[in-house]
Amino acid sequence: MVADAVEMRRLLWRTLTDARFEVAIVSVSSNLAAEAVGINPNLVVADVSSSKIDGFALMEWARRSANVPVVLVGHDTGESIAAALRRGVDEYVRTPLSPAELVARVEAVFLRRYHVLQSVGSDVYEKNRLRVDLRAHGVTVDGREVALTATGFHLLAELVSSPGRVFSTPDLLRRVWGESYTETGYLVRSVIRSTRAKLGDNPQHPRFIKTLHGIGYQLVG
Numbered sequence: 001m002v003a004d005a006v007e008m009r010r011l012l013w014r015t016l017t018d019a020r021f022e023v024a025i026v027s028v029s030s031n032l033a034a035e036a037v038g039i040n041p042n043l044v045v046a047d048v049s050s051s052k053i054d055g056f057a058l059m060e061w062a063r064r065s066a067n068v069p070v071v072l073v074g075h076d077t078g079e080s081i082a083a084a085l086r087r088g089v090d091e092y093v094r095t096p097l098s099p100a101e102l103v104a105r106v107e108a109v110f111l112r113r114y115h116v117l118q119s120v121g122s123d124v125y126e127k128n129r130l131r132v133d134l135r136a137h138g139v140t141v142d143g144r145e146v147a148l149t150a151t152g153f154h155l156l157a158e159l160v161s162s163p164g165r166v167f168s169t170p171d172l173l174r175r176v177w178g179e180s181y182t183e184t185g186y187l188v189r190s191v192i193r194s195t196r197a198k199l200g201d202n203p204q205h206p207r208f209i210k211t212l213h214g215i216g217y218q219l220v221g
Contacts, residue, residue, distance in 0.1 A: 002026050002058065003073075004050035008097075012045060012073070015099040021106070041068050043109060045102075048074040049095060059088050059150070068137075069109045069150050073097060085177060086190045088149030108178045112154060125160040127221055130199070130208055132160050141199055141208075151176060152195040155188075159209065163221030166212055192217060 001016065001023050003009040009025065016023045024039045048055035055072050069090040076084070081092045091105040123135040131140045137153055139146040148156065154176050158167065167175075169185040177187070192209060201208045210220050 001045045002053060003047040004053060005047065008047045008049065008073070011097060011099070012047065012102075015097075015102055016045065016106070018099075019103045019106075043069050043071065043106065045071045045073065045106065048072050048076075055084060055089070056087060059084075069154075071102075071106055071109065073102065082187065085151065085187055088151045090150055090154070091178065105178065112175065112178075125163075127163070128207065132156060134160075139199075146198050148195060148198055149191075151191055152198070155191050156195055156209075159217065159219040163219045166216045166218045168216040172217065188217075 001009075001012055003012055003025070013023055013025065024041070026039070044058065046053055046055060046058050048058075055074070059070050070088070071091040071093065072084060072089050073093045073095060075095045076092070077094070081094075084092055090109050093102050093105055123133060125132040125134070129142045131138075133139070134157055137150075139148055139153065139156065155172060158172060158175050169188045172188050173185075176191075192211075193203075196203060196206075196209055199208055203209075203211060206220055208220055210218050212218065
């Protein structure tokens with residue numbers, strides 16, 4: 001957990017520990033990467049209300065160094081939240097903080113990951129030279145490591161959970177971002193486009209992700 005303001009730090013700590021999560025606090029001024037190595041977090045909750053915390057930089061660190069989901073807490077609205085979601089944040093909780101909402105969103109992140117592991121029936125999906133390690137959150141194509149955002153990885157994980165199945169845009173929005181997100185398909189299209197580019201996939205001749213216009217998306221398999 002990363003927070004600057006003392007009151008917010010106390011509120012986040014109390015909310016998460018009351019929900020029986022094990023919580024470690026990382027100070028804003030500390031070496032986040034160094035501290036996290038010892039903590040080995042499963043998820044990062046960060047209060048970005050303070051200008052001292054760069055939410056986008058935190059997400060980039062979480063993806064590259066720890067490959068863990070990120071839940072941001074802040075006072076952004078509208079386009080700013082949409083931008084955070086497009087760039088890979090898993091959940092965004094607006095202030096004033098509702099403890100019940102925060103717990104629900106954190107639980108939703110874990111449930112989505114557990115759901116994918118159950119659906120695939122294995123920790124690793126491997127076909128057509130695409131390898132997705134669901135537990136280690138690693139992706140390779142033709143042996144080349146692919147660095148996806150947390151959201152991009154979750155979307156790909158949903159697709160590999162049912163190869164050949166067509167996922168509608170509302171279905172992916174619900175599965176990847178949660179029940180509370182009712183945004184149009186732009187968010188899904190944006191992450192699909194970014195994920196394809198990183199996989200080296202050509203949408204005109206898809207090797208991995210196929211678009212069925214007006215219907216949805218499916219993993220080629």
